Amino acid sequence: MGILATVLIVSGIAAGLALLLVTAERYIGDYGPCKININGKREIVVKGGKPLLSALREEKIFIPSACGGRGTCGVCKVKVLSGAGATLPTETPFMTQQELANNIRLSCQVKVRNDLSIEIPEHLFNVREFITRCIRIEELTYDMRRFRFELKDPPTIDYIPGQYMQLLCPRYKGSSEEVYRAYSIASDPKEKNIVDLIIRRVPNGICTTWCFDFLKEGDSVQMNGPYGEFCLSKTDAPMVFVAGGSGIAPFVSLLHTMKNQGIGRKTVFFFGGNTVRDLCLADEMKAFEAALPNFTFVPVVARPQDGDGWQGETGLVTEAVKRRYTDLSGHEGYLCGSPGMIDAAAKVFTSLGMPDDKIYYDKFA
Amino acid sequence: MTSIGHEVWMAVVTCFAAIFTQNILLTTFLGMCPFTSVSREVKTAAGLGAAVVFVMTCTTVLNWLAYQYVLIPLGLEFFRFILFIIIIAAFVQLVEMIIDRYSPTLYQALGIFLPLITVNCAILGASLFMVIRGYSLIVTVGYGFGSGVGWLLAILAMAGIRQKFNEAKVPKGLQGPGITLIIAGLMALAFVGFTGVLS
Numbered sequence: 001m002g003i004l005a006t007v008l009i010v011s012g013i014a015a016g017l018a019l020l021l022v023t024a025e026r027y028i029g030d031y032g033p034c035k036i037n038i039n040g041k042r043e044i045v046v047k048g049g050k051p052l053l054s055a056l057r058e059e060k061i062f063i064p065s066a067c068g069g070r071g072t073c074g075v076c077k078v079k080v081l082s083g084a085g086a087t088l089p090t091e092t093p094f095m096t097q098q099e100l101a102n103n104i105r106l107s108c109q110v111k112v113r114n115d116l117s118i119e120i121p122e123h124l125f126n127v128r129e130f131i132t133r134c135i136r137i138e139e140l141t142y143d144m145r146r147f148r149f150e151l152k153d154p155p156t157i158d159y160i161p162g163q164y165m166q167l168l169c170p171r172y173k174g175s176s177e178e179v180y181r182a183y184s185i186a187s188d189p190k191e192k193n194i195v196d197l198i199i200r201r202v203p204n205g206i207c208t209t210w211c212f213d214f215l216k217e218g219d220s221v222q223m224n225g226p227y228g229e230f231c232l233s234k235t236d237a238p239m240v241f242v243a244g245g246s247g248i249a250p251f252v253s254l255l256h257t258m259k260n261q262g263i264g265r266k267t268v269f270f271f272g273g274n275t276v277r278d279l280c281l282a283d284e285m286k287a288f289e290a291a292l293p294n295f296t297f298v299p300v301v302a303r304p305q306d307g308d309g310w311q312g313e314t315g316l317v318t319e320a321v322k323r324r325y326t327d328l329s330g331h332e333g334y335l336c337g338s339p340g341m342i343d344a345a346a347k348v349f350t351s352l353g354m355p356d357d358k359i360y361y362d363k364f365a
Numbered sequence: 366m367t368s369i370g371h372e373v374w375m376a377v378v379t380c381f382a383a384i385f386t387q388n389i390l391l392t393t394f395l396g397m398c399p400f401t402s403v404s405r406e407v408k409t410a411a412g413l414g415a416a417v418v419f420v421m422t423c424t425t426v427l428n429w430l431a432y433q434y435v436l437i438p439l440g441l442e443f444f445r446f447i448l449f450i451i452i453i454a455a456f457v458q459l460v461e462m463i464i465d466r467y468s469p470t471l472y473q474a475l476g477i478f479l480p481l482i483t484v485n486c487a488i489l490g491a492s493l494f495m496v497i498r499g500y501s502l503i504v505t506v507g508y509g510f511g512s513g514v515g516w517l518l519a520i521l522a523m524a525g526i527r528q529k530f531n532e533a534k535v536p537k538g539l540q541g542p543g544i545t546l547i548i549a550g551l552m553a554l555a556f557v558g559f560t561g562v563l564s
Contacts (some may be wrong), residue, residue: 006441006444010444010447020455020459028463029466074413085473086473113469177482
């Protein structure tokens, strides 16, 4: 009896406090409708009280964000002209002095409390929400898969090769919230109704666990995009590609474009893996080598095992670059992979004389 | 002296004791996590400290009322650990909502620290000490406020010292939390010097 009464009283108190908070949220957290003026051209009305990033998303304006609004990637930058108050300490680590002076803010940290006036790049208006169907799942390595999605609504996409999509990972057993994760498009831009994503399993990753253990062929999947400014330059300079793991994805798309458009620039693609079983897409790369006479694919294995019979380059991918080149001053560098790999490769490029503004990458945190 | 006057006097004495001789941070080492992580700059330390003063004063009073008028009549004193932490969490949430809504400037200064405070064990510690030591409501006000101010003082001193440290050569193995804990120990020794000032 005593136990029962205690449990009831305890639950009663907790429920009372919860009710108080919910009621308070309802009345205090209600900021009423707020107007957001975009680029001085378009005005939208949203319900106040939410972060700017999600308020815009509800209006089908998609600001790229790699972490899904947790304030850890620093990608969702937007210029806020008025109405946002001072920059928060959660934003400053991601900002340069110049950005701070220019009122650049992280849209996931700015709360819509009153009327705002913002500026965003026009190309973000091209970003759409897509309903797709997963039509093929292919094992590339023991921890990497290629997922092929057929677009349903809208049925086609126009993107610049090198851009990425944000995949919506729904709630599932093991994750109670919806998250967006960014993956580069790895398909042939000619096939306008297809988006390929190459995904590497991250141990305990929310989205990759869903993709590997829950997503099945035939399932409906939501994504939005395209985002990103990583793309082929319009010059004739020779290029050096460096990628590790699923970082190979945007290069597949770039190589398809080079093949489609007959771009014959001299290109060497260094693809790094820890062991031989981390390498993938060897046949497709061979086909690109056959179709593009100036293209060379150089797989690099950091730690070949005895039984592998590995004949190719060994060591870190950056070491392979250094072995092959002594001067990169006239070259352009394209990078995709983990932030650590990008930093290391960019350093090597710089040390070999490549100017900073010729090194292109999208960093995913 | 009237009994109310005596109570107020006791509250003042308890308040000063909580600031100096029984500083909650330096004598019981409660609230160490934010103390070590948010003490790099005097300005942020002051913001966090001010938030602690406010929350500690209010929650000790709220918890005193809950203890005296809910838990004791129901005979559920053992339940105080859970009830106190629920009340603290709900209160902090509510305050955050209110200042976010009505005072953006205050939110800038204090609001971002409030979620950190919910899990600050010094806040819960103060509520539990108040029960163990059998304080009355008025004394509790003094105690809660004093403990908060004591915590503020300690983190301000630490932040000041750490700012000076930016130019000092700290041995590699001691950088960060290591040297901070050593400084905290030395500060605690210094605060022992206040013992006996108030009785």
